[in-house]
Amino acid sequence: TASRVFFSSLEHVAKTHPKPISTVLIPGILGYVHVSSVHSDLFGRLIGSLRSLPNNLLLSLQNVPASPGLEGKARVEARSVILQGILTKPNKFNLDSTSTRVLLQWLLTAIQSHPKSIKVSNVVLRLVERHRDISNNFKTDIAKIANAIKVGFMKKTILNKLSKLSK
Structure with a gap:
């Protein structure tokens, strides 16, 4: 309730005042260690209420604990919901290669x-669908991620979309 x-x-x-929220608060919450699925829903709504997001927002991924294996599935999925919300925003991101590598x-x-x-x-699907520039430049990295997916239809869909991207 307090949340x-x-x-x-x-x-x-x-x-x-969208700027302080998007440049300071969102990266802070994205890197918050105890993010939960409850927070991710609320957080998704917060992202939705912003008219635009700064291009460097995904740089805040560098605050995210780098080893999802050490976190429980619930936390990893909560962060995934947040990332999906960010990647689904209509405005284009100018992700530099460092941010993209961190994300991948x-x-x-x-x-x-x-x-x-x-x-x-x-999250992988959103990346392929909405960010062709990234998907083309990091095709092999994304294919490696897609091949590790054990949900048949998702794996097929992502690899299919990836193969249809311009060579």
């Missing part, structure tokens, strides 16, 4: 630890 009150007040602030490394470790997680697989 809900906190997040709804943040949503209100985000509508009037995190996804690979997450999917190796939890190969049947549809939530982690969804």
